[in-house]
Amino acid sequence: MSAKPKDTTDIVAGLSMMAAAAFFGWHTAGLEIGTSLRMGPGYFPMVLSGLLFVLGLIILLRSFGREDDEPFGKVAWRGLLFILPAPIFFGLTVRGLGFVPALFFTTLIASQASMRMRPLAALILAVAVTILSTLIFSYGLGLPFRRFGPWLGM
Amino acid sequence: MELFSNLALGFSVASSLENLAFCLIGVLLGTLIGVLPGIGATATIAMLLPITFQLEPVSSLIMLAGIYYGAQYGGSTTAILINMPGESSSAVTAIDGYQMARKGKAGTALALAALGSFFAGSVSTFLVALFAPPLTAVALKFGAAEYFSLMVLGLVMSVALAHGSVLKALAMVVLGLLLGMVGTDIYTGAPRFTLGITQFADGLNFVAVAVGVFGIAEILRNLEDEHDRQVMTKNINRLFPTREELRQMIGPVLRGTGIGSILGILPGGGAILASFASYTIEKKVSRHPEEFGKGALAGVAGPESANNAGAQTSFIPLLTLGIPANPVMALMIGAMIIQGIVPGPNVVSEQPALFWGIVASMWIGNLMLVVLNLPLIGLWVKLLSVPYYVLFPIIMAMCSIGVYSVNSNSYDLFAVAFFGLLGYVMSKLRCEPAPLLLGFVLGPLLEENLRRAMILSRGDPTTFLTRPISATLLVMSLIVLVLVFMPQIRKRRDEVFTESDA
Incomplete structure (x- = not known):
């Protein structure tokens, strides 16, 4: 048991979002990015994957040093x-x-x-x-x- | 008066025997499923959507609209009787409604909710008729940049209105947008994120996503803990409120209608915001604020009127701009597209019978709800005592049929299972599904308009700021975002949501 408080739910949430971002990011790699004038099929998804990755990272970082306010509960x-x-x-x-x-x-x-x-x-x-x-x-x-x-x- | 001739046209369409029948079926089905716990308006419409495919466009949309307010009404019934709001907009009703029921005034609370909703529905339907046509004139001036900015505002609003962490809600919007990208790229035809599965070339089926994220995830949540529900059935008193109670509800209903009508127009889930706002205001103006949370009449009448008014006026952005204000409207867009109607400002001028028929049917549907449901409350209460383990297999069967009948595509059913799992994991991680679904529906539109706007401006991104309407919308989005991140507001927002959870 670690003494430092951490919000386990948010750690998982942050990591999952980063994983999802990585998945989409990986698949954008094969798509043409284009320029901001003529956006290719990969332009918007690339921006979004990046954004999702950053959001996931922020959620992950903020979860340390904070108590989990609501535990995971039962799983069906x-x-x-x-x-x-x-x-x-x-x-x-x-x-x-x-x-x-x-x-x-x-x-x-x-x-x-x-x-x-x-x-x-x-x-x-x-x-x-x-x-x-x-x-x-x-x-x-x-x-x-x-x-x-x-x-x-x- | 053009308005009256238009309304007359609408009523002549909506009151044909066939359309009346579909409106009635819609309202009844909606209430029925709305009453069943654990399934809200969004999942209800998603499930019943396929039933309407075989109908005429007008009848199909009239029926869907009927399902929508029926489900909303049913949601309030469960909120009052078992403290289990069928959907987020009736969460507020549960606070005081359930307390009224515990005091033996369940009948009064239900009647208040019904009458308040009916009044609000009538007023706001009239508002839709009044304001939709001039707004379409504005909408016709909208270019790609304006559409883009408006959708950004809608998405930001849905973030602001989601429960819990703002960051997570933002991430859900982005994830939804990404999921919306799945399929063939419209400009180049390149397949994106389809994992080589050709059945996903047209994109993920939005009915499958909605049923999975809302319906299946909800069932799984309910299966976590199978306990008996406490239904306040034994003490339903006389239904009709006394003259004194009627007098007390006038103020809250009027205020609720006003607030709801205005907030409902805002994209991003106005009805939810409306009921919260109305509750807060009623508590402020009340001479007995201590009664709130213990069965205050105004705490039921106000929010119920507000959410119904908001539910009606949220049709305005849909009918004028083709932009959904909430997940339910997103489903309506899907229905329109399947019927071969392109939602947007042209609907009013090109299909006046359809447009005004829907508007008129809203009022008729609300009337039916009051006339039918007050006497039928006994039946709905009986339904509540049907055990959950009997209900969910039926729901699963309906979901399977519903999703499959959209495209006869087996992969849509695999997607249902996947999104059911995703929705359940999301709820475990306390991420809200509504922003995800809105992002999913708006994703392709958002990208298309962004790309078009950039081509039109020759790659100059300042186009979004130099066009006045677009700039205004973006500034509004920014203000909303700043507000939800401000510590003071954030605390208040948390309080409001905690209150509704209690």
């Missing part, structure tokens, strides 16, 4: 684990499996993010959501989705 690991994959799964399968099964599994995956959700309740919820959404979006609004995709041999 279970939420991260199940919520984030849900849209990814939908994106990967909506064409292949089709709208109906893709949506069913997406809802099922998302519902696992809560510890309070019981398996049967999750199943009922997923079925209800799928049926209603299919009626509303596919039949009602006529969005051009295939209800069952080629992976199912239909």
Whole structure:
């Protein structure tokens, strides 16, 4: 434990911003900068990356010698684990499996993010959501989705 | 009077059976989702945006506008009943509204909020009708330099209004601008920051960014700590306020409407500023300032009127200049572009039916809210008792469908997951998402106008200072920036935000 006070949140924030700035800065390197009269595609992003880097640096430097006023708190690991994959799964399968099964599994995956959700309740919820959404979006609004995709041999 | 013939045209468009129906659906859906905790107006519109793609442009925008004030109204309801503001502009309402509810006056507080909002909405809709046309005349004189400076002002305002550290908010704007650069460069066609993924050549989908940063991040935050909410359902008293209470609310409502209408026009989130300003003023002029924070009537009526007035007048910069005053307006721009309408000063002259139809529908939508929602409050309260673990899978399903239906692009869904993670990390690091989203939407416009202005001035950067309108706007931005960094103001600003967090 160090004796000197420091704002851990701001250290992380500052470093992340500098990292993001470095990422954008690195990718600007391949772009034409141009002149201030005829700005190339890299001009404005280069200015912005520089600005973000400086802001991140200031935030980092200011975080030393100051107490963290609000600790990090809990992290929703279970939420991260199940919520984030849900849209990814939908994106990967909506064409292949089709709208109906893709949506069913997406809802099922998302519902696992809560510890309070019981398996049967999750199943009922997923079925209800799928049926209603299919009626509303596919039949009602006529969005051009295939209800069952080629992976199912239909 | 041209104004009246224009308004008549607007009402004839807005009161067609079809448009009335879409306005009603919008208002109801908006309230419904606005009431559901953990999802505010921005995420609501982002999610429901795709539903409107199949409609006529007028109907689609009328419905979206309806969702907007519906969600705002729903946000106040949750602020009062469970002390959980659906969005930042109703944060102030939660302070005294929740205290009123605890005293058993939830019904009164809800009615006050509704009536105040309706009055403010009516007045400010009229103001939009009155001021939008002359402003478009000014807007037509705007060149690239003026547009650039105006957007700078908007971004600076959004920094000033963000919670917490000004530096972090500034960094969020810059990060948003950078994210807005992703895609093909308009002048040279060179791909930028696409990581070689051709699906990102048209840029990141703004619905995906908005849903991720606002919606998904919010869900994750709520999942951190799954506890039962305390809903003030048992003690909803009679709804209609007494004559005495009505008399008490006249002053705050009038002041709130005035403040809200003026501040709403400012780019960068006027409605939020308006409700804070109104609360502060009511506390100052009140003969019983000690009642504030303990269930003061004026503390609900004033800010609610102000934020609704601000919500309406924030359509002025959108409809006249094509510049969004807040993230919701940014989504409206997206909707207009998808419908093939270029937002800006030409909308009034080229599509009068659309323009005036939207204006008229604002008033109709507000009327519907009062007429429908007062009797429906019981239903909304029931909704609040639906457990969160049932709600969020539904929200996730809607988000997935919504985002995918914009372009049928699977990569947009991957972007949702990425921006959900980013939004969650940002909230952990106490960085505000609103400046990021505004920066993201304005980024391409800002760059385009900067480059155009520089070409027009033959590379002379003083063009931004020698043109009077542009110089004024830049000076205003500078003043705002200096103000938020001044220690005295900074302390006051912190106080205001702490009050709303309490």
